Amino acid sequence: MDIPNRDIPIPTIKRLPSYLRLLKQYQEEGQKMVSATTLAEELGLKPIQVRKDISCTGIEGRPKVGFTISRLIDAIVHTLGWDNSTDAILVGAGHLGSALARYEGFDTYGLKIVAAFDIDEVKWGAKLGEVPVYSISDISDYLKAHHVNIGVLAVPAMHAQEVAELLVSCGIMAIWNFAPKDLKLPERVVVQRTDLATSFAVLSAKVKRKISDEDLVSEVDEW
Amino acid sequence: MDIPNRDIPIPTIKRLPSYLRLLKQYQEEGQKMVSATTLAEELGLKPIQVRKDISCTGIEGRPKVGFTISRLIDAIVHTLGWDNSTDAILVGAGHLGSALARYEGFDTYGLKIVAAFDIDEVKWGAKLGEVPVYSISDISDYLKAHHVNIGVLAVPAMHAQEVAELLVSCGIMAIWNFAPKDLKLPERVVVQRTDLATSFAVLSAKVKRKISDEDLVSEVDEW
C-alpha cells in the first residue's frame, strides 16, 4: 500500500512542494483534474519530468484527461510525510529565528515550532508569535518532557556546532540548520541546510552565465 | 586568464561557499596550506570531489603539500563573482524581509541591500538596520536613479508574481525569491529560489529514509 519513499530521487522530492502549491491553487479555483502538460507549462518543467515525478507518488492518471487533483494532493502530502505533524524547537531567537517562529506556512508541512531557546536573558519569557522563548540551559529539561523530533538552528555561525552537539546529546535526530556553518555530526543525525550563501552562489553563477551568453551572442553577431 | 564560469557544474558551485568558509577559518587560525583530504574530512565529502571542485577554480596544488589557502580563497571568491559588489533592493519588509535586511553576512558575497520597499505605509521612512524603507510605488523611480542588479523578494506568496513582474518591467534581471511561490518570468530573467518548503521536504524525506533504514536493520537483525 505504502510507496517506499527511499527510492524517490532527491530532485523529485524537491519538486513535489511546487506541484503541491500549484495543485492547491487549482483546487481552490474549483478545478478537479489537471494534466502533467499543464503543470509542466506552469512551472517551466518538461511534461515527461512531471509524469515521472507523479509516478513516484503512486498516482495514476487517465490518458487525455490527466490526474485527479485531490488524489494527487493527498499522495504528495503523504509521500513527503507531511500528513503526520512534527514538533520542532527553535534555537536562536534573533532576527531570522524570530521570522521562522512567526512563519505561518509551516503547518502546511506538518511542522510545528513548539518552543524557542536563546542565550540572551532579555528574550526569556517573551513570545515570538505563539512561540515561548526560554533559556538555552532549559533545552535539556524541555526535551526530556516533550517529544520533539526536529531542531531548527538559527544561531550565529560561531555557536552552531556546539548548539548542534547539545541538541544531539539531548536526543534530537534531525536538524534544520539556518546558520552559515557546516555541521560535523554523527552519521545517524539528519542535517538539512538552508544556506543563504549557497543559494546566492547559484544566483551569482547564473547571472555570470547569462552575461557570458550575451557576450557570446554579440560575438556571433559580429561575424 | 579568466576561467570560464559557464562550465562549472551547479553542484560544484553549491559546494564552493562551504570551502570558502572553512578556508577563511583556517586562514584566521594562521594556516597557510591545506590539503583536499583535510577539507573533505571536515565537510564530509570525498577527497576526489574536493580536488575536482578546486580544479574548476583554476588553482593548482602541490602533491604532498596541498593548496595555498590565500590563493584558493581568492580563486573561489573570483569564481563566484563575489569580488564585484552588487547592489540589491528588497521588496517586502515583513519579518523575513527585515531579517534579510539586517543580515550582516551579505557583504561576504559582495551583496548590498541598498533599499527596501513595502506596501504598508506604517513602515515607510523607517530603517531596517541600515536599510531605508520606501513605498512600493517608489520602486520604479528608485531603479531609474540607481544601478541595481538584483531584486530580493520577501513578499507574501499571493503578491510574489505581480511584484516580480514589476521588478522585471523596471529592468531588474535577477531575482532572489524567498516567497513560497514559483514565478513565471521571461527566459532572460535569472530567478533563484530559497524555498523553505523545498528544504523541509528534503529534510522530511531524509528522516523518512533513516527510519526505514532502521526498520531494515532490525529486520535483518531478526534473521
Added chain:
DNA sequence: TAGATTGTTAATCGATTAACAATC
C-alpha cells in the same frame, strides 16, 4: 474516430567516483 495524454522502456546526459601515473 482522431488526437491528446498517459506509463514504460531505452537512450542520453552529466556528475561522481575509481584508478593510476606524476610529483614533491
Added chain:
DNA sequence: TAGATTGTTAATCGATTAACAATC
C-alpha cells in the same frame, strides 16, 4: 627515499529525456 597528495583519464552511477505503444 617512501609515501602522501595531486591531476587526469576512464568507469560508474543516477537523473533526465526521448521514443512509443496503450488508452480514454
